[in-house]
Amino acid sequence: MEGSRKPHRFHTTAHASPVDVEVGDLRSRGGESLKTTIVSLTEDTIRFLVEGVDTAFTNALRRTMVSEVPTMTIEDIFYFDNSSLVPDEILANRIGFTPLKTDLDSYVLPEDCDCEAELGCPKCRAVLTMDTESTG
Known part of the structure; x- marks a missing residue:
């Protein structure tokens, strides 16, 4: 100094701790099935498309990923x-x-x-x- x-x-x-998440048969509020498509996958990144859900669900998913993915x-x-x-x-x-x-x-x-x-x-x-x- x-x-x-x-x-x-x-x-x-x-920082966060590791977490395991299981996704079962998810359905939107309207009853449609959740559809996910992996667009690209590498050792340390994933890009995916989520269909059949509303904005609130995708925002909750984003918040979960930010808080629970270990960094x-x-x-x-x-x-x-x-x-x-x-x-x-x-x-x-x-x-x-x-x-x-x-x-x-x-x-x-x-x-x-x-x-x-x-x-x-x-x-x-x-x-x-x-x-x-x-x-x-």
């Missing part, structure tokens, strides 16, 4: 100097919702790591640094 500047710490809660995100944010117009809390919230691509074979979850450090160790944490300036 430079000089007398002290970091401001914010904690975000944008790695930034959990602790330390600010040393924020001279922008956006408050630290708002930046922390937005940064916390940014998913990070992670090699799960080499990463150890903090709750499974045998280190006892408050902020973790190189096996169970990643340190990212951002240094930006406004040009306008």
